Every structure is written in structure tokens, then in C-alpha cells.
Amino acid sequence: MPSLHPVIANVTGRIRARSHDGRSAYLARIDAAAGHGPHRMTLSCGNLAHGFAACGPADKAALREGRAPNLGIVTAYNDMLSAHQPFERFPFLIKNAARNAGATAQVAGGVPAMCDGVTQGRAGMEMSLFSRDVIALSTAVALSHDMFDAALYLGVCDKIVPGLMIGALTFGHLPAVFVPAGPMPSGIPNDEKSRVRQRYAEGKATRDELLEAEAASYHAPGTCTFYGTANSNQMLMEVMGLHLPGASFVNPDTPLRDALTAEATRRAAAITALGDDYRPIGRIIDERSIVNGVVGLLATGGSTNLLLHIVAIAAAAGISLELEDFDALSSVVPLLARVYPNGSADVNHFHAAGGLAFMIGELLDAGLLHGDVETIAGPGLDRYRAEARLDGAGGVAFVPSAVESADDAVLRPVATPFSADGGLRVLRGNLGTGAIKVSAVPDDRRFIEAPCRIFSEQAEVKQAFERGELDRDVVVVVRFQGPQANGMPELHQLTPTLTVLQKRGHRVALVTDGRMSGASGQVPAAIHVSPEAACGGPLARLRDGDVIRLDTANGQLVALVDDDELAARPLAAADLSAHQHGLGRELFALFRNVVGPADRGASAFHAPNEVQP
Structure with a gap:
């Protein structure tokens, strides 16, 4: 070994x-x-009889005997x-x-x-x-x-x-x-599915075309x-x-x-x-x-x-x-x-x-x-x-197993990897702690410094895109998406929109206290930022136009704002009432109230609750 x-x-x-x-x-x-020994053999006769009542004769006999x-x-x-x-x-x-x-x-x-x-x-x-x-x-x-x-x-x-x-x-x-x-x-090639999604985001493909592509993929x-x-x-x-x-x-x-x-x-x-x-x-x-x-x-x-x-x-x-x-x-x-x-x-x-x-x-x-x-x-x-x-x-x-990969475009040995490292970075700075996956991010997009545009709902990003307001270098900040705010939904629907902006030549990144899908890819995304905005995290102090630096090589997630000025700013608030009812969300209030921070697993069981300062 x-x-x-x-x-x-x-x-x-x-x-x-x-x-x-x-x-x-x-x-x-x-x-x-x-x-x-088997715990069931310590049950009372009534308990055990309930436990095997619906079984067939052979299974019932085995359970009665307990061996x-x-x-x-x-x-x-x-x-x-x-x-x-x-x-x-x-x-x-x-x-x-x-x-x-x-x-x-x-x-x-x-x-x-x-x-x-x-x-x-x-x-x-x-x-x-x-x-x-x-x-x-x-x-x-x-x-x-x-x-x-x-x-x-x-x-x-x-x-x-x-x-x-x-x-x-x-x-x-x-x-x-x-x-x-x-x-x-396997269904249609993934590149084709991605292409149709991006065309639809730009208004160049119909809903029927998009549905046909999705149905051919998930089939x-x-x-x-x-x-x-x-x-x-x-x-x-x-x-x-x-x-x-x-x-x-x-x-x-x-x-x-x-x-x-x-x-x-x-x-x-x-x-x-x-x-x-x-x-x-x-x-x-x-x-x-x-x-x-x-x-x-x-x-x-x-x-x-x-x-x-x-x-x-x-x-x-x-x-x-x-x-x-x-x-x-x-x-x-x-x-x-x-x-x-x-x-x-x-x-x-x-x-x-x-x-x-x-x-x-x-x-x-x-x-x-x-x-x-x-x-x-x-x-x-x-x-x-x-x-x-x-x-x-x-x-x-x-x-x-085979001693060699059958397709080195898909799977490679340690001696000739696609990348020398695993492509995951922890980011820290005056905006908190987050993570970024860079295994699919082009090398020239792993450092982004641009003015931010702030949103509290992912639907607002698409609306701003359609109005042409994001057609520039921009760091899109989507805050109040953490576990205590609204359960930390995935923001996967942002991917086609941001990918379109990046393909137009703009330097684009996402910063959020929410999640991205497991299917997130080429756009740099600082996610799971903690503490979350709803708990008084620094994202709640950002303003439109603040310049943000996302530097994967040095592990930085920084607003280029004087620290004293940032700390003195009032905390922004969001009306989260629309996220507390409907489709059963009212039943999950107890989870929102006790869930721990993202960097501790966003668990209701094993992590302390974030406390608002």
C-alpha cells in the first residue's frame, strides 16, 4: 500500500x-x-405480534424464532x-x-x-x-x-x-x-441541451423547442x-x-x-x-x-x-x-x-x-x-x-478494473489529470466566508473585479437582464437566500442568464448566500456566503455600485469599501413574508428558526444557530 x-x-x-x-x-x-442479540426479542408478545402480523407464514415463523x-x-x-x-x-x-x-x-x-x-x-x-x-x-x-x-x-x-x-x-x-x-x-448531448437553454434565455428559442430539448434529455x-x-x-x-x-x-x-x-x-x-x-x-x-x-x-x-x-x-x-x-x-x-x-x-x-x-x-x-x-x-x-x-x-x-482509461477526454490517471487540484476554493474577506467551484471556470475568469448589482430575488435578475441593465461587467449579488431567510433554494435558473453575459465578453460573477445547483458550471459563483444577510451578514451592508473582488487564487471575497465605512452602514432588510406561506412553507418555519449556518452544514440538528448581532 x-x-x-x-x-x-x-x-x-x-x-x-x-x-x-x-x-x-x-x-x-x-x-x-x-x-x-436482536432487539425485537426483548419486545413484549403483543409488540412482536404487531411487528410480524402482515408477514407471510415463512417470514412470520422466522421472526417468531428470532435467530x-x-x-x-x-x-x-x-x-x-x-x-x-x-x-x-x-x-x-x-x-x-x-x-x-x-x-x-x-x-x-x-x-x-x-x-x-x-x-x-x-x-x-x-x-x-x-x-x-x-x-x-x-x-x-x-x-x-x-x-x-x-x-x-x-x-x-x-x-x-x-x-x-x-x-x-x-x-x-x-x-x-x-x-x-x-x-x-444517455439522451441528447449535454452541449446541445445547454445551447438551447442559452438561446431560450436570449429569446431566440421557443418554449416548445426548450421543452423538446429537456424532454430528450430527461427521458x-x-x-x-x-x-x-x-x-x-x-x-x-x-x-x-x-x-x-x-x-x-x-x-x-x-x-x-x-x-x-x-x-x-x-x-x-x-x-x-x-x-x-x-x-x-x-x-x-x-x-x-x-x-x-x-x-x-x-x-x-x-x-x-x-x-x-x-x-x-x-x-x-x-x-x-x-x-x-x-x-x-x-x-x-x-x-x-x-x-x-x-x-x-x-x-x-x-x-x-x-x-x-x-x-x-x-x-x-x-x-x-x-x-x-x-x-x-x-x-x-x-x-x-x-x-x-x-x-x-x-x-x-x-x-x-482496467489499468487504463478507455477515454482520456472523460477520465484520466493521476499522472495526467485535467487539473492539478480539485478546483474548490474557500473564499474569505469582509463579505464573509463562501466557497467556489472552479473546475469548469475558464482560467481567465477566476479573478473578477467589477461593480455589483444587488438583488433579493432571483427573478429580479432575469428581469434586469431583459431590460438590458446587466449588459456590462458586473458582480450579481443575490442576498437573503440563506437557510434562515427562505430555506436556501438553489439559484440554478441564473446560470443561463449569467452564461449569456459571459459569452458576450463581459466579466461576470455571482455572489450569494444561497446555493447553486450541482449543475452549476462556467460562471464564477461565490456561494453559501456566511453569515447570511438575514442574520446581519456583511452582504446586507452592500450597496449597488460597490466594487467586489472575487479572487480564487488568493481566496478573497472582498468589497473594495473601507472596513469602517462598511461596518457603519445600516443593515438592509428584505420583506421575506412572501416566502413563509404557500405550498407548505408555513410548516417549515421551525426549520428556518433553528437551522445552523451554511458553513456548518445548514443543519437543524448539529450546528448552532446564527445569532443576529
Whole structure:
């Protein structure tokens, strides 16, 4: 095993030292929760009878006896989300596989799953981030019956996997296997989709033309094929050892996908405390696996949403991860993948080129991943160098990955990366702390200094663009978009407008306390700025025309305004009442009131609330 890169080792050591007390308390809790033997056998006869009343005779007998593992299925199935529609069949497949493995399985509960692609620019998007914590709560409700020896988690998309992870780690004494559904087959080329979007933003394409392009892109069951948050989640689960090797990007409703689902079930049954290979998720996820997840994010140029989610996941395991850790790791982790929006290929092309098996092998050989971690597949991340294939009996065989990329326009070795670093920067200055993803930003756009134009609603940006007011060098500031203000919606609808301005030759950037989609790309965007404007953050003191410097090389986010003058300015206010009602937003007031800041994961559970000065 190659020696670990010193920066990887140093960052991991720093996280471990910072997390000592929280991690120790967490491990003590899950050890106490593990107890001795199946918890369901301590239930009263009435409790247990309720728990197996709906089962068939064979499953009922096994549950009465109590010696066979019982697997809980927590599912995010619905048939509106293309990524989750394939899960309709999974409980049937899992129950059959469990019986064949001498176990039982029950659907423990369902969790909500909303689609950011449907809610972009709509009121529903203001509940999207909070849905992660609702999913964690729903997971806890599903597992609260205390009937299970392990759990299988069926989820893919943006907030669903992080929410399931937070819930799973709360039940950290249970083994957890995450079961993906896979990406849809490739649709129209991503460059063509992007071109139509930009033409529509300029008024040069009709709505029918835009809808036709979108429908040809999002066209079948399975995950959207661009490398946004959903597919970044799948990478994260594999690199952290919670998927089976090679499972992330196999298409739905194929023999291999079904075989992987059955194999995941057998593996879950094999790693319970009833056997001799007990692998609880609370022990698999530690400081090393969290660092591995960040390295995977950087090496693939993944979604900026994971800056929030990995922090919140780590906190659920008693681990304190900070933005500075992402920044330090980014300085040494090379960018090995070019997948849309960081290139023209999609995840099917990435998988065909060698995918995660090739990438993990490259990073291990370079000392950029911890190889000595525990995984659901067994000890050591070396197991994830393998690709999944069908064997002669319809099961899964894990074969060594190719030693070379099949397409170096999509996937490259560490020796010849697309970029020497991971393309993620932490920005600091008198406007607060934010982050920027530069893996798709042209080199000549990584330093922007221009007057700002301030907005409190993303719709106002499009209106100003249509009036010709932004046809110049400009830093667009969209404030009052943080978690306490309105739930921190994605501002993905700004991307076509700002891209048009940049292609006209203007020097353009975005600064916001909100989020950008996992599909954000070529326009430099300082996002997640904290403290947020609604909590008295410096963005609330900006005025139209202030010159802002966004300097990725030096990590600066600065208003070129005298610090004393900036501090003396009154705080701007925004009327947020329109964001507090309608489409269920009134029910989420409790989350807006207790959510922590973006740099601590924007969590209602594990971060202190920002206090207005």
C-alpha cells in the first residue's frame, strides 16, 4: 500500500483531534445501543405480534424464532422522480433475496423525495434543503420499531441520500447498505441541451423547442445523467464504502442492476451482529472515510451541494468537518474527470471509461485515499478497484478494473489529470466566508473585479437582464437566500442568464448566500456566503455600485469599501413574508428558526444557530 500523502494525513489528523470529544460520545452511544442479540426479542408478545402480523407464514415463523437477520428497507420510492421510480420493484427483489439468504426483510418505512429539477425557481425549492432533515427524521421513525438487525436504504437524489445517511448514522449500531437505482440511458448531448437553454434565455428559442430539448434529455427511468448532486451522492456512497463495488452507475431495470440489488441484500444479512462479520455504519464512517468522501468529490469535480451535506453527515457521526479541510484537500487532489457540467460527457460515458473503479485505484496508488478503512464489502478500500459484472449463474462477479482509461477526454490517471487540484476554493474577506467551484471556470475568469448589482430575488435578475441593465461587467449579488431567510433554494435558473453575459465578453460573477445547483458550471459563483444577510451578514451592508473582488487564487471575497465605512452602514432588510406561506412553507418555519449556518452544514440538528448581532 503506497504511503499516505502528507496533506491527507495532516487533514485527517486535524479532523480527528478536533472531533475527539464528539466522536467518543457518539461511539459510546452506538455501543450502548447495540446491546446483546436482536432487539425485537426483548419486545413484549403483543409488540412482536404487531411487528410480524402482515408477514407471510415463512417470514412470520422466522421472526417468531428470532435467530435469522431481519432487514429493514427504508425507501424513497415515488414514481414522479425518474431516479426513484425503479425502486418500485426493489422491495420484492430484496425480500426474495433475503429469504434465499436465510433472512427476512420488511419495508420499515418511506421517506419523502422531492425533485429539485421540478422545483427549480419555484416556491417548492424553498423546502428542498430542509427536506434532508425531514428525511433523517422519517428514517428515525421507520427504524424506531426496533425490529431490525440491518437496514437497506433506497435513495439517490439531492437531499435524499444525505438525509438517509444522517438517519442511518443516528442508528449507528445497525449495519447499513445503500442500494442505488442507476442512471437513465444517455439522451441528447449535454452541449446541445445547454445551447438551447442559452438561446431560450436570449429569446431566440421557443418554449416548445426548450421543452423538446429537456424532454430528450430527461427521458426515462433512472438518475439524470449529468454530474450534479444526485450522481455526486452515488460517488460518495461508493468511495465511502456503503455501496457494493461498481454499483453506482449501472442502468436501471437491467439484469446486472437486479443482481446487484440481490447481492446488496445478501451482504446486509451477512454483516449483522448475529454473524461473525458485524459492520455497523457508525464504525464504517469515521474520520478517514469522511476524508475519502471529500477526496472523491474533488477528484470528480462534483456538486457544491456536498459542501453542506458531507459536513452534516460527518456531524451525525460525531465528526467536525470544516470548509478549511475541503480547501486544504483541494490543493493536492487532482481533477480526474470531465463530466457535464465540467465537460460534455455524462455519467454513462464516465462509467464506460472506467468509472469509479479506475478512479479509486488511481487515487489509492497515489496515496490520496485512506485504503485501510472498513466497508460493507469487507476491510480495505482496495475492494473498490473492482467492476461489477454478471457471472454465469446470473449473480455478480467483481473483476479488476482496467489499468487504463478507455477515454482520456472523460477520465484520466493521476499522472495526467485535467487539473492539478480539485478546483474548490474557500473564499474569505469582509463579505464573509463562501466557497467556489472552479473546475469548469475558464482560467481567465477566476479573478473578477467589477461593480455589483444587488438583488433579493432571483427573478429580479432575469428581469434586469431583459431590460438590458446587466449588459456590462458586473458582480450579481443575490442576498437573503440563506437557510434562515427562505430555506436556501438553489439559484440554478441564473446560470443561463449569467452564461449569456459571459459569452458576450463581459466579466461576470455571482455572489450569494444561497446555493447553486450541482449543475452549476462556467460562471464564477461565490456561494453559501456566511453569515447570511438575514442574520446581519456583511452582504446586507452592500450597496449597488460597490466594487467586489472575487479572487480564487488568493481566496478573497472582498468589497473594495473601507472596513469602517462598511461596518457603519445600516443593515438592509428584505420583506421575506412572501416566502413563509404557500405550498407548505408555513410548516417549515421551525426549520428556518433553528437551522445552523451554511458553513456548518445548514443543519437543524448539529450546528448552532446564527445569532443576529
